[in-house]
Amino acid sequence: xxxxxxxxxxxxxxxxxxxxxxxxxxxxxxxxxxxxxxxxxxxxxxxxxxxxxxxxxxxxxxxxxxxxxxxxxxxxxxxxxxxxxxxxxxxxxxxxxxxxxxxxxxxxxxxxxxxxxxxxxxxxxxxxxxxxxxxxxxxxxxxxxxxxxxxxxxxxxxxxxxxxxxxxxxxxxxxxxxxxxxxxxxxxxxxxxxxxxxxxxxxxxxxxxxxxxxxxxxxxxxxxxxxxxxxxxxxxxxxxxxxxxxxxxxxxxxxxxxxxxxxxxxxxxxxxxxxxxxxxxxxxxxxxxxxxxxxxxxxxxxxxxxxxxxxxxxxxxxxxxxxxxxxxxxxxxxxxxxxxxxxxxxxxxxxxxxxxxxxxxxxxxxxxxxxxxxxxxxxxxxxxxxxxxxxxxxxxxxxxxxxxxxxxxxxxxxxxxxxxxxxxxxxxxxxxxxxxxxxxxxxxxxxxxxxxxxxxxxxxxxxxxxxxxxxxxxxxxxxxxxxxxxxxxxxxxxxxxxxxxxxxxxxxxxxxxxxxxxxxxxxxxxxxxxxxxxxxxxxxxxxxxxxxxxxxxxxxxxxxxxxxxxxxxxxxxxxxxxxxxxxxxxxxxxxxxxxxxxx
Numbered sequence: 001x002x003x004x005x006x007x008x009x010x011x012x013x014x015x016x017x018x019x020x021x022x023x024x025x026x027x028x029x030x031x032x033x034x035x036x037x038x039x040x041x042x043x044x045x046x047x048x049x050x051x052x053x054x055x056x057x058x059x060x061x062x063x064x065x066x067x068x069x070x071x072x073x074x075x076x077x078x079x080x081x082x083x084x085x086x087x088x089x090x091x092x093x094x095x096x097x098x099x100x101x102x103x104x105x106x107x108x109x110x111x112x113x114x115x116x117x118x119x120x121x122x123x124x125x126x127x128x129x130x131x132x133x134x135x136x137x138x139x140x141x142x143x144x145x146x147x148x149x150x151x152x153x154x155x156x157x158x159x160x161x162x163x164x165x166x167x168x169x170x171x172x173x174x175x176x177x178x179x180x181x182x183x184x185x186x187x188x189x190x191x192x193x194x195x196x197x198x199x200x201x202x203x204x205x206x207x208x209x210x211x212x213x214x215x216x217x218x219x220x221x222x223x224x225x226x227x228x229x230x231x232x233x234x235x236x237x238x239x240x241x242x243x244x245x246x247x248x249x250x251x252x253x254x255x256x257x258x259x260x261x262x263x264x265x266x267x268x269x270x271x272x273x274x275x276x277x278x279x280x281x282x283x284x285x286x287x288x289x290x291x292x293x294x295x296x297x298x299x300x301x302x303x304x305x306x307x308x309x310x311x312x313x314x315x316x317x318x319x320x321x322x323x324x325x326x327x328x329x330x331x332x333x334x335x336x337x338x339x340x341x342x343x344x345x346x347x348x349x350x351x352x353x354x355x356x357x358x359x360x361x362x363x364x365x366x367x368x369x370x371x372x373x374x375x376x377x378x379x380x381x382x383x384x385x386x387x388x389x390x391x392x393x394x395x396x397x398x399x400x401x402x403x404x405x406x407x408x409x410x411x412x413x414x415x416x417x418x419x420x421x422x423x424x425x426x427x428x429x430x431x432x433x434x435x436x437x438x439x440x441x442x443x444x445x446x447x448x449x450x451x452x453x454x455x456x457x458x459x460x461x462x463x464x465x466x467x468x469x470x471x472x473x474x475x476x477x478x479x480x481x482x483x484x485x486x487x488x489x490x491x492x493x494x495x496x497x498x499x500x501x502x503x504x505x506x507x508x509x510x511x512x513x514x515x516x517x518x519x520x521x522x523x524x525x526x527x528x529x530x531x532x533x534x535x536x537x538x539x540x541x542x543x544x545x546x547x548x549x550x551x552x553x554x555x556x557x558x559x560x561x562x563x564x565x566x567x568x569x570x571x572x573x574x575x576x577x578x579x580x581x582x583x584x585x586x587x588x589x590x591x592x593x594x595x596x597x598x599x
Contacts, residue, residue, distance in 0.1 A: 003594035004501035006127045009509035010083075010107075012550060013121040014093050016157060024117050028110045031056075031101040036065055044526035046072055046087040051525075056104040064109050066099035070521055071111060071120075082510055082548050089521035091156075091570040092554075094118050097521060125513060128595050131185075131584045133513040134577035138178070139206070141574050142515075145284045146213025147171045147231070148178040148576045150517075157516065157571040167240045169298070171231035172217045174556060176308035178578040179210035183312075183319045184585035204320070208327065209284075211316045214309055216281040218334040221297050222248060222273030223352075225344070226337030228305055229297035234290045244300045244351075248273050248292055256296065271352035278330055301349055302359035304442060306338070307383055310390045311449045317394045332395050339391045343404055347384055364411065375427040378420035379447055381413040382470060386450045389457045414463055417451075417470025439477060442558030447474045448489040455493035468494055481561050482507065482546055485583030488592050501592065508584065508593070510548035515575035517554045522547070522564050529564055555579075 017024060033054035038045065045052075045065075052067035065072045070089035078084035088111075090097045095116035103110040111118040125133075141159050142151045149168035155161040168174065186203035193200050217229045230243070239245055244261050246253040255261050255269040277292065285294070313331050321328035342349060342362065349360030356366075362384035366373035373380075388405040392398060408414075428435040451471035458464045471493050478486050484504040491499050523529060528544040541564035543552075553563055554575050587593040 001591055003591050004505055005596050006505055006508055006593055007596045008124045008126050010122045011125045011130065012086075012088075012093065012512055013123050015119040015121070016095055017117045017119060019112075019115065019117055021117070023119075025103060025105065025110060028101060028103040028112050028117065031103050031112075033066075033101050035067075036063075038065070041074075043074075043081065043085055046070065046085070046089075046524040046526050048525050054099065054102055056102045056109065058104040058109070059106055062104075062107075064102055064104060066102040066111060068099075069097050069525075070094060071099055071102065071109070073109075080506065082506060085526075087521075087524065087551050088118075088120060090519070092516070092518040092520045093120065126595055127508040127584060127593070130508070130511060130513045131577075131581050134515060134580050135206075137514060137574070138577040142166075142576045145288070146209045146216075147175045148210065148213075148578065149174045150576060151574050153572045153574065155572075157518070159574065162574070165233070165237040167231065167233070167238075169230055169243065170302075170304055170308075170558075172214060172228060172301075172305035173308035174576065174578065175210055175214050176312035177557070177582050178576055179207055179214055179312045180315050181578050181581035181583075181585050182207035182210055183315045184589045185581065187319045188585055188589045207316075208320055208324070211312060211320060211327065211331075212281055213284060214312055215330055215334055216277070216284055217297075217305070218309065218338060219275070219277045219281055220295055221246065221271075221299075222251075222253065222275050222277065222292065224272055224275045226334075226339070226341035227299075227349075228301050228309060228338060229299065230301050230305060232295055232297040234285055234288075234296075235294040239296055240298075243298050245296050245298050246271060246273075248295045248297075250293070253297075266353070269352060280326065280330065299351060300357045302357065303349075303362070303380060303383055304359070304446060306349065306360060306387070307446050307449050309338070310335070310387050311453060313394060314390045314453060335391050335394050339387055339401065342384070342387065343400070367416075371427075371430070375423050378416045378418070378423060378470065378473070379443060379450065381408070381416040382450050382454060382467070383446070384408060385413055386454045386457075389454060393457055409463070414466045417467060418473055420447075420470060420473040421476070439560075441560050444474070444478050444481070444486065445557045447471070448478065448486055448493075452489040452493045472497075480546075483557070483561070483579075483583065484508065484587055484592075485557070485579065488583065488586050488590065491592070492590065504587075505593070507549060508580075510550045511580055512550045515554060515577060516571050517569055517573040517575055518571040519569045520551060520553065522552060 035053050036055040038049045047067055047069040051069050052065045054066045056064045058064060061076055063074045070087060073086040075084055088094055094111060094113060095118060096113045099111050099113060101112040107122045109120040138148060141162055142148055144166055149171050151162045151166050153161050182203055186207050189200045189203055220232050221227050221229050233239055241258050242260060243258060245256050245258060247256045251274040252270050253273040255266045257267055261267050313335050317328060317331055347363040348356035350356050362380045367377035385408060388401050392401045425435050451467060454467045458467055478490055482503050484507050487499040487504055491497050522543055529541050530544055531541055542562040543564050546561060552561060557579055
């Protein structure tokens with residue numbers, strides 16, 4: 001396959017300034033605001049033509065139009081419609097939607113709003129330069145003890161005001177995604193630059209720390225049998241109220257108060273915690289002065305985390321383990337303990353009470369006796385199969401793992417996968433909604449992780465055909481997102497699939513070099529809106545056409561990219577880089593993409 005060559009592309013860099021900042025050109029305050037004549041404008045505009053109140057001519061025939069609902073940049077020489085028409089709105093690009101005056105400054109623009117000024121710089125970056133900038137942002141401002149999810153800010157757009165603590169349900173899954181991206185960065189750069197190059201060593205260091213943070217969640221609870229914590233907190237960090245948490249004390253941990261624990265009647269519930277945490281992993285908190293008794297961990301783990309952990313262990317075994325036998329032994333132990341826990345508990349992830357967690361069930365009991373389990377069965381059955389395949393791959397052992405795999409195959413687990421869309425459709429009809437409205441978007445990533453590796457590791461031709469058929473049953477939901485990370489994994493599992501690399505290239509070109517969560521005006525004049533309903537029963541609006549990443553909500557992989565976000569987030573949270581770095585480095589490693597000028 002010939003890689004799609006990514007070219008340097010204009011990228012937005014936004015700075016907000018107080019109106020009295022000396023950097024602001026005096027000419028901005030005296031700029032004449034006059035409504036432009038757009039009667040013959042050749043393209044649909046993001047704002048109504050009557051909303052534009054001012055304009056400015058930039059270099060190379062670029063025109064800027066400002067008004068009541070943001071700013072439009074028009075470049076008649078742009079290669080694509082996304083390059084010709086760019087939209088800027090609050091609160092990601094402007095302090096407010098309404099703009100009083102604008103002043104062009106070469107390729108850039110100054111925009112005067114009621115109490116602030118926005119400086120819009122248009123800079124040229126390669127896709128790899130963006131990856132490095134985004135990674136640096138995450139490592140400086142988002143990462144905590146090796147874990148990567150997101151970080152809240154006390155003050156809008158002030159990175160230095162970040163809270164010392166953070167909380168996330170899915171630390172394991174999101175950190176796994178970050179770790180996998182770094183592992184592929186390491187492997188890609190090692191092939192290009194050699195093991196001893198500083199960039200290669202940096203990538204290995206990052207990947208290893210993130211891998212250790214993921215593995216720690218598989219031990220930090222101290223439970224004798226395999227288990228995985230969703231996340232953990234140390235003494236001094238507030239405990240969120242939306243979950244089940246256990247506080248370690250000596251050889252016993254007890255369930256502490258949260259509203260959810262109270263509602264479930266689990267406060268005070270005890271569980272052993274005498275299984276040792278490997279010293280290498282415990283160093284992530286012990287080196288900061290904390291002990292095991294400072295740990296409160298979140299339980300009620302879901303299949304999201306379990307699937308992410310298995311994938312990152314597989315990739316770490318491939319890329320990191322050859323030069324790190326100690327890490328590989330920890331990976332093998334964690335993998336076997338987790339898989340054995342699931343087998344011993346009837347293919348369910350069980351809590352100290354002996355009952356399964358809410359969303360980690362891979363059993364026939366769940367599939368056959370629960371209406372939600374009936375819909376979950378195609379994916380969950382395949383997840384169980386991939387856990388077993390990865391366990392055999394990592395450990396080199398067969399035994400109970402192969403025996404269990406064969407047993408599940410005989411019970412029809414491999415046949416369930418291809419029934420995904422039929423059951424998904426039936427479930428949506430039962431709820432009286434369109435199928436896309438009943439989608440939990442995080443399941444797309446779980447399906448991709450599962451079937452990519454199942455299709456990679458399976459050597460039996462008949463089973464491989466079943467897994468690819470199952471993977472294809474997800475194609476309509478996966479490919480409608482036009483996300484490179486999704487497209488690449490899908491193509492790796494289904495080699496004869498068609499993916500749109502040109503559109504993927506646009507995604508990289510129009511991805512901003514920061515992950516500051518600030519709302520953007522998506523109810524635009526040039527995009528139709530439709531009313532839908534999402535999986536948690538809320539009525540929500542969607543845009544009818546997929547916008548580029550720099551003109552839609554900032555989110556992880558588990559959110560609807562068509563969401564018509566109407567929030568007023570002014571920049572009080574930083575997302576991690578992994579949605580970009582995961583896609584970019586997998587694409588580079590497998591030759592889907594390359595950079596202009598690379599040998």
